[in-house]
Amino acid sequence: MSTTLPLFPLGSVLFPGMTMALHVFEDRYLTLVNDLLSLPADQPRRFGVVGITLGHEVGEKAAHQWADVGCTAEISTVQRRPNSSVDLVVTGVERFRAVEWLAPDGTTPYLRAQTVPLAEEVGEEAEVWRERAAHHFAVYLERLDRIGIIVADDTDLPKDPVAASYALADAIVLDMPDKQALLEADSAAERLARAVELLRRENRVLSALRLLPAGRFPHQVINLN
The missing domain is CATH 2.30.130.40 (LON domain-like)
Structure with a gap:
């Protein structure tokens, strides 16, 4: 309806x-x-x-x-x-x-x-993807902290895969097409799998930034609201 x-x-x-x-x-x-x-x-x-x-x-x-x-x-x-x-x-x-x-x-x-x-489907192996995403997200937060971006204290992902998938999608700094693709994912498992792929990409970029000379980065707070 x-x-x-x-x-x-x-x-x-x-x-x-x-x-x-x-x-x-x-x-x-x-x-x-x-x-x-x-x-x-x-x-x-x-x-x-x-x-x-x-x-x-x-x-x-x-x-x-x-x-x-x-x-x-x-x-x-x-x-x-x-x-x-x-x-x-x-x-x-x-x-x-x-x-x-x-x-x-x-x-x-x-x-x-x-x-x-739109229905909220959990999808296959959602818990497995949540654990993988949590690992890559922890690396992401650590690398953000090293380049001077403030990370809030409470950054633990929810245990529920659906809630975790949305919390991750909201917290990762991405452009709009990537955010929209996460919103449109058919299931929490698919959203978490995409988040893992995006976190791997962002972590590679952040790792490269650590090798650059010190500079000024925009002030931003990463927070799971």
């Missing part, structure tokens, strides 16, 4: 169980937030986050194409600013696939879609 979701296209990917901070300032998305906050208290305040595959975030015609698979976001906290913008913290709930896009119109200025939820 399909559900109509208001959509927030972004240049980043939200994963189930993970949190994301959003600064909302465009009129159409302020309308989206206000529409959700005006719902009865017993109704969830949810919208869909979809990755922009062509274009960029800001401006009514900035984004031209979106990924079909996204993640439902539930508003956790809201902070209104004096300039009328809004700061949100949202939590990823579940993946969905957009089956029909609903363009903005005179009454609804933001993008919407008819969506169907």
